[in-house]
Amino acid sequence: MLDYRTWHQKTDIATLTQAVWLCLLFCVALLPTSLTFAGDIRDLRVWRSPDYTRVVIDVDSHVEYSVFVLENPHRVVIDVSDSRMFADIAELDLADSPVKSVRSAARNQSDTRIVLDMDGAVNPSSFTLPPSEEFGDRLVVDLYDLGTEPPARPAEMTPTSPAGRQTIASASQRNIVVAIDAGHGGDDPGAIGYDGRIREKDVALAISRAVYERLRNIPGYEPVMIRQGDYYVRLQQRPQLARQNRADIFLSIHADSFSTSRAEGVTVYALSQTIAEDENIRRVAEKENSADLLGGVSGDTSLKNFEDDLALTLLDLSMTWSIEQSVAAGSYILNSMGTVARLRRDVPQQGNLWVLRSPDIPSLLIETGYLSNPTEAKRLNSADYQRRLADAIVQGVMNYFYERPPEGTLVAWQKANNQGPDRQYVVQRGDSLSLIAQRHNVNMSQLRAANSLRGDIVQLGQTLTIPGGGPVPVVSAPPTVSEHTISRGETLSGIAQQYRVSLSRLREANDLRNDTIRIGQVLLIPAY
Ligand SMILES: [Zn+2]
Incomplete structure (x- = not known):
């Protein structure tokens, strides 16, 4: 889109022909009827973080602006020069934010004033962002909650402490x-x-x-x-x-x-x-x-x-x-x-x-x-x-x-005392209980007991508890893609079954439009 400044740059180019000059003058003469302001506002978004609220204003190009606060009641005022409001600010999602409402009005014939009505006082900090792959020019106003300074301090993290099974350690x-x-x-x-x-x-x-x-x-x-x-x-x-x-x-x-x-x-x-x-x-x-x-x-x-x-x-x-x-x-x-x-x-x-x-x-x-x-x-x-x-x-x-446990940690203590933690394992395609027991270095009865299993049947996707007490296993190398050469009498669905992969996955891996295969053809067998 051509805006006012683009036209000015164009008129600086001295090598333009007379015809272009005439055209330009003609167009400029028409400008007032189709005038585009430099920083027209296309969208306005509000995001709440733990300690500040971010207001992002999408504008058509880099803008001149000013931000200030007013008290009684608390408001944040954003004046954007050379702009008109095209954003739908009536439908903004302001839930969880200290912004109660957003209003806007034209000002000085060419500017836009945006007023954020606030629940309480905030410290604004603002900057502009150049266009990115995803967005055009943006004006960003971060409203820091009082008591926080830009850049924000971290939110108080209160992780739940893990179950106290190893209290002594x-x-x-x-x-x-x-x-x-x-x-x-x-x-x-x-x-x-x-x-x-x-x-x-x-x-x-x-x-x-x-x-x-x-x-x-x-x-x-x-x-x-x-x-x-x-x-x-x-x-x-x-x-x-x-x-x-x-x-x-x-x-x-x-x-x-x-x-x-x-x-x-x-x-x-x-x-x-x-x-x-x-x-x-x-x-x-x-x-x-x-x-x-x-x-x-x-x-x-x-x-x-x-x-x-x-x-x-x-x-x-x-x-x-x-x-x-x-x-x-x-x-x-x-x-x-x-x-x-x-x-x-x-x-x-x-x-x-x-x-x-x-x-x-x-x-x-x-x-x-x-x-x-x-x-x-x-x-x-x-x-x-x-x-x-x-x-x-x-x-x-x-x-x-x-x-490689860091010194002084419970895991270092567990390792020194040969007490690995209980771990979770999700049953994969091709697993059996004995295979899982073997791979995790536990015996079958321990594994059955830890999961209250009567028999040895496990379901695909079932989460098993691998009881602690032994070293944590090094997971075996990931399965790699293999190849299969088609023999007489084989079908695509039969091969899918044989390798425990889905038919659609097999088709996709081999770029097959349908299920027709030829004797001697080599198929890639996907890993899962
Ligand atoms: Zn990423």
Whole structure:
């Protein structure tokens, strides 16, 4: 869309021909009847976070604006220059927010005044955002609750303490804190599904909640949610919240999308060493203002207590340790996730990702699958699959920490005393009770007793308790795709049955339109 400023730029170009000049003049003469204001307001959205309310205003282009507060009664006034209101502000969902109502009026012939009627006083903080893939220009006004300062402090986390089965040990042994970061949120939907409806922020939050629910019932673990609802938390703030909660590991949960619908599977990322080195140099340069801690190396020591070269050495040591641990934890998680999902890469990838830049906390970003792939998107959007993925992530986390328990934790004590925690296991295709017992290093009668089973029959999808007492098993390598060469007399449905995969999955893996197959044809057998 051409706006007023675009026309002015055009008139600066001296090489335009006389004809174009005439045309331009003609058009400009017509402008008043079809005038477009620079910052016309297209939409207005309100999101509530634990300690602030975010108001996002979609505008047609970068805008001049001012924000101020009025008292008696409390109001926040947003004046947007050169704009008209096209947003439907009558139908806004203001539930749970301190905004009681939103009004707007034209002002000075060219400006728009937006008035937010508030329940109480707030501290506004505002900024503009350039267009992104998802949205155009935006004006963002964050209304901080009184008593909180921008940037917001973390919400008080009150994780339920795990069942007191190991009271003797847990009195003196601390829990392992797992920070679960559901990616995106609020006005940032993340990736959008193939159908335009499934959103990454919702899938990420659902899986994160399932991870939280699973972990809070496991003795020795204390999960913490970085975001607990549909609101945005700044990228820089996410690792900070993890640190404030003294997290032992930081897991950022996401879902991917790609330009083709075929991409599928799980990818796990850790920070790369080169990026880490650049980041350390930056941190040292900024250390006077930095609240960075070196928890992994020297307790809660602020960087500013050190000379530059020593600070850099400490950071490098800490970051190297943290990346090494991240990659190890990522391998355990991938191993475990491979039992329920296809893996796009079966080793952790290393890259430049903001949320992973903690020098002192092993940090991973888990892309749980592709929303651009209809089959995978539907699966990711189902509560059952979300729970199975979450269980697998938790199993991977437990396997990692059982291998490398932080000192002073209940898990370290359990390992030293050969007392693994009870674990949950979801029965997979092809499992039998004896196979499960064997794989988890428990005997059949223990397993039957722990699950009140009379016989040996287990159902697909049934959750079994694996009794503690032995070491946590290392999950076997994920099943890989195999091939099958068709012999005389075979049918597609027979082959599907033979490999315990669904007919539709088999068709999809081989790009088959129908069930016709030829002798000698080689079929790919999907892993699940
Ligand atoms: Zn994401």
